[in-house]
Amino acid sequence: MSVKINGERGEITLANDVFITISGWLATNCFGVRGMAARSVSDGLVQLLQRDNLSKGIKVSFCEKGTVRIELHIIVEHGVNIPALSEAIMNEVSYRVNRLTGVEVSGVDVFVDAITTEK
Numbered sequence: 001m002s003v004k005i006n007g008e009r010g011e012i013t014l015a016n017d018v019f020i021t022i023s024g025w026l027a028t029n030c031f032g033v034r035g036m037a038a039r040s041v042s043d044g045l046v047q048l049l050q051r052d053n054l055s056k057g058i059k060v061s062f063c064e065k066g067t068v069r070i071e072l073h074i075i076v077e078h079g080v081n082i083p084a085l086s087e088a089i090m091n092e093v094s095y096r097v098n099r100l101t102g103v104e105v106s107g108v109d110v111f112v113d114a115i116t117t118e119k
Contacts, residue, residue, distance in 0.1 A: 038073070074089070078117040
């Protein structure tokens with residue numbers, strides 16, 4: 001999937017991976033985020049994803065009117081204020097994705113799939 005932007009000199013097509021890369025980088029660089037998460041469908045276990053495999057923890061949906069909605073599945077460190085962290089991630093991802101791509105973000109949903117004490 002992709003989103004198309006009409007510019008003065010032609011059309012720009014942004015692939016799904018552009019939004020995944022930006023969102024994953026922003027989310028994993030927030031203090032208290034251990035990494036992105038992938039849940040196994042068969043056994044329900046949560047797996048910490050490596051930086052080169054973030055796409056399993058992020059879902060991008062293209063909405064009407066050329067907007068995107070981003071779903072992030074994260075693992076956080078023990079002791080972090082989860083509501084404050086989630087709000088910060090929502091604000092940062094929404095603002096920066098819009099600023100970097102020119103595409104309006106209709107929403108950012110953050111799912112905390114696990115808490116870890118490991119560093």
